[in-house]
Amino acid sequence: MQSDEHTLYDATLLERTSMTTVDTAISPSTALRTALRLAHSRALAELGLDAIGRVRFGWRDRSIGSVVEHAGARHWLRVVWARREQARGDWWTGNRDASAITGLSKPRVLDARAWEEGPLVYRAELMSLLPGRACASAPVLERTPGLDDSWWDELQRSLDVLAAITTDRRVLDPEVMRRRITVFFGIDIEVDQADWVPSHGDLHWNNLHRESFALADWEAWGLAPRGYDAAFLLGHSLAVPRVADQVARRFHDDLASAGGIVSQLYVMTKLLTRADAGEHVELVPFIHRHVGRLLGTRMPLTRSSPSHPT
DSSP: OOOOGGGOHHHHHHHHHTSOOTTSOOOOOHHHHHHHHHHHHHHHHHHTOEEEEEEEEOGGGSEEEEEEEETTEEEEEEEEEEEGGGSOSTGGGHHHHHTTOOSSOOOOEEEEEEEEETTEEEEEEEEEOOSSEESOSSSSOOSOOOOOHHHHHHHHHHHHHHHTSOOOOBOOOHHHHHHHHHHHHSOOBOOOGGGOEEEOSOOOTTSEEETTTEEOOOTTOEEEOTTHHHHHHHHTTTTSHHHHHHHHHHTHHHHHSHHHHHHHHHHHHHHHHHHHTTSOGGGHHHHHHHHHHHHHHOOOOBOOOOOOOO
């Protein structure tokens, strides 16, 4: 995989979609949502489905989805778009590839169709409908979700099951991670791939279900540093210190590992970038306090600097 950020879903989805710049607040595009509704209607017709209830738009209007019915059974239909040159790679087939994972509660892709319209490619995925409901209506937590120990136990168990599988999928680039941490925090660290494990890659509160437990949205799963999922969830929990502390306790060993420290720093760069675009700006002071504590208590090993002649 190339190291250029523009080839990576996780690092540069904003640049890939060209929907906004990092210094512009996000606003829905009427034209884009109209196009998505038309694509959703086409998928319904081609797959012989009936829509149930209202449609929901994904992050930055990258996708549209709804509950659908076929032969008396209910499923979930998701339609995503990308520019033709970007409709490839691990992130494009993430949900389909994840269908082979067993031993945890997650959606399974039942059918998929893709088609081109001008410079864009649409992909429709018919998936099994997850049980329960999302823990939060947005990725970042705003209040305590009130989850019991059995829910947390199932989350840990599911991530352990995922970490034990074999895959060569990778949606993170170590050089991109290193560069971003250097730019944001002024430290140059080694991003060692030796302890990378299969990870969900987008573990936030809108992708976690309760009553009963399930994990949604497998577009970005693949190899990542140990502790990346825990770091991602921790970052999206910082505005609710009680829950952030619970994440930190539950995943202490992973977060305290070298990969966990690198992951926490990298996740904070992602959240700060999104805050600069107007998303969840309330997290900014929590992020800076967390980074201050992290670097003050456990500085990662720095990369050796090349010697310069005097």
